[in-house]
Amino acid sequence: MNSPSVLAAAYRAQGRKLTPQRQLIFSLLHDNRTHPTAEALYATASHKMPGISLRTVYQTLNELAEMGELQAIDLGEGVTRFDPNVDDHHHAICNACGAITDVHVERASALRPKGVDGFNVDDIGVVFRGVCAKCESSSKRSPSPQVKKKQVS
Amino acid sequence: MNSPSVLAAAYRAQGRKLTPQRQLIFSLLHDNRTHPTAEALYATASHKMPGISLRTVYQTLNELAEMGELQAIDLGEGVTRFDPNVDDHHHAICNACGAITDVHVERASALRPKGVDGFNVDDIGVVFRGVCAKCESSSKRSPSPQVKKKQVS
DNA sequence: TGTTTGTTCGCAAGACTTGCAAATTAGGAC
DNA sequence: GTCCTAATTTGCAAGTCTTGCGAACAAACA
Numbered sequence: 001m002n003s004p005s006v007l008a009a010a011y012r013a014q015g016r017k018l019t020p021q022r023q024l025i026f027s028l029l030h031d032n033r034t035h036p037t038a039e040a041l042y043a044t045a046s047h048k049m050p051g052i053s054l055r056t057v058y059q060t061l062n063e064l065a066e067m068g069e070l071q072a073i074d075l076g077e078g079v080t081r082f083d084p085n086v087d088d089h090h091h092a093i094c095n096a097c098g099a100i101t102d103v104h105v106e107r108a109s110a111l112r113p114k115g116v117d118g119f120n121v122d123d124i125g126v127v128f129r130g131v132c133a134k135c136e137s138s139s140k141r142s143p144s145p146q147v148k149k150k151q152v153s
Numbered sequence: 154m155n156s157p158s159v160l161a162a163a164y165r166a167q168g169r170k171l172t173p174q175r176q177l178i179f180s181l182l183h184d185n186r187t188h189p190t191a192e193a194l195y196a197t198a199s200h201k202m203p204g205i206s207l208r209t210v211y212q213t214l215n216e217l218a219e220m221g222e223l224q225a226i227d228l229g230e231g232v233t234r235f236d237p238n239v240d241d242h243h244h245a246i247c248n249a250c251g252a253i254t255d256v257h258v259e260r261a262s263a264l265r266p267k268g269v270d271g272f273n274v275d276d277i278g279v280v281f282r283g284v285c286a287k288c289e290s291s292s293k294r295s296p297s298p299q300v301k302k303k304q305v306s
Numbered sequence: 307t308g309t310t311t312g313t314t315c316g317c318a319a320g321a322c323t324t325g326c327a328a329a330t331t332a333g334g335a336c
Numbered sequence: 337g338t339c340c341t342a343a344t345t346t347g348c349a350a351g352t353c354t355t356g357c358g359a360a361c362a363a364a365c366a
Contacts, residue, residue, distance in 0.1 A: 012364090015311095015312085016312075016313090017311085017312055017313065017362080017363045017364070018363075018364090019312095019313065019314080019362080019363070021313085021314070022313090037353090038353085038354080039353085051315090052314085052315090053314065053315045053316070054315095054316095054354095055314075055315060055316070055317095055354095055355085056313080056314055056315070058353095058354065058355075059313085059314085059355095062355095073229075074227075074228075074229030075229075076226075076227030076228075076229065078322090078323090078352070078353070079352085079353065079354095080353085080354085090266070092266040092269050092272050092274075094272075095275065101266075101268070101269045101272070102268065103266035103267055103268045103269050103272075104266070104267040104268050105264055105265075105266060105267065106265075106267065108264070111258055111261070111279060111281075112258075112259075113243070113245040113254075113256035113257075113258060113281045114256055114257040114258065114259065115254070115255065115256045115257050116245050116254045116256050116285070116286075117286055118285070118286030118289060119245050119247075119254070119256075119281065119283055119284070119285050119286060120283045120284045120285075120289055121245075121281050121282075121283040122248065122282055122283040122284070123281070123282040123283070124279065124280070124281055124282075125279070125280045125282070126264060126277065126278070126279050126280075127277070127278045127279075127280075128264075128266045128272065128274050128276070128277055129274075129275055129276040129277075129278070130272055130273045130274040130275040130276065131272070131273045131275070132269070132271070132272050132273075133269075133270055133271030133272060136271060136273055165333090168342095168343085169343075169344095170331080170332045170333070170342090170343055170344065171332075171333090172331080172332070172343090172344065172345080174344085174345070175344090190322090191322085191323080192322085204346090205345085205346095206345065206346050206347070207323095207346095207347095208323095208324085208345075208346060208347075208348095209344080209345055209346075211322095211323065211324075212324095212344085212345085215324095231321070231322070231353090231354090232321085232322065232323095233322085233323085307366105308365105308366090309364105309365090309366085310363100310364090310365090310366105311362100311363090311364090312361105312362090312363080312364095313360100313361075313362075313363085314359105314360085314361070314362090315358105315359090315360085315361095316357105316358100316359100317356105317357095317358105318355105318356085318357085319354105319355085319356075319357100320353105320354085320355080320356090321352100321353090321354090321355105322351105322352090322353095323350105323351085323352090324349105324350085324351080324352105325348105325349085325350075325351095326347105326348090326349085326350100327346100327347105327348100328345105328346090328347100329344100329345085329346080330343105330344075330345070330346090331342105331343085331344075331345085332341105332342095332343080332344085333340105333341095333342095333343095334339100334340090334341095335338100335339085335340085335341105336337105336338085336339080336340105
């Protein structure tokens, strides 16, 4: 995602207005690697700007996604998460703590589906599920499950 | 997924009852490659057994998923789909017609996430998005978009 | 400062799934 | 074949996440 100032310019260039709400959301998203949900961003935003509405957060996130400034991702949790990282990347999800990490996968773009003829691939998504280093080490003392149901496959 | 008769035995072995509703669902799922949603199965089931409830369909599907007889998959459409194919496989989704196809991916299990240390991979899911052969050829005459938002990445 | 749009906000509504309690029934005993 | 008991099925209400809508508001610009 571009920096808040670049986004501000992009918004103006498109005839969109630069409101305090939008600017706040830009800043909260900048360099954010937590893959927040709209609710999570709303919680943080409310802290800095009491009164901002969840509706506005959703709206701004959708705008940014449409503009290609961020990626809306759905990992099968029932909620949409937003990722400011729009470079080519994939995700690793910890089954214990739920943390989502952006990862690179070598030669991922070279993967091809077998068993289906003439399928024209536009996009490839790889999702790793497992246990992150932090949970791996702490689980030696206290296991902490956290996943509800089988997801993306 | 096992055959209806094997499932029947498995159910009895677990002290579960073999109801007509369950048997019907077993048969509808057998060799089903459409990745149906609960609603879709309910529609078909209702046809053969008027009065069956959507609640029962959901319940039975969840049971089967827990038993490992089928896989609940969420491709980010907002609905859960069920796949009787529990072998190691991945999915190709047509952005035009929405069809979901089971596919194999060579060396998929050898993929590793880069950029995250000590992540212990349990499961890898690959999703291909693009246009299937059928839509590819028909689009030469009539384009037919169908996707709402960006999904699994 | 005034005007014009684009925005924000709050609430209702929509889609999908599950919780719950009452009515029903499969499966085993007699 | 008849009973009994625990598992199931049902229908409805409730819960979660996200969007539609209309009124009030404010950024951008003359």
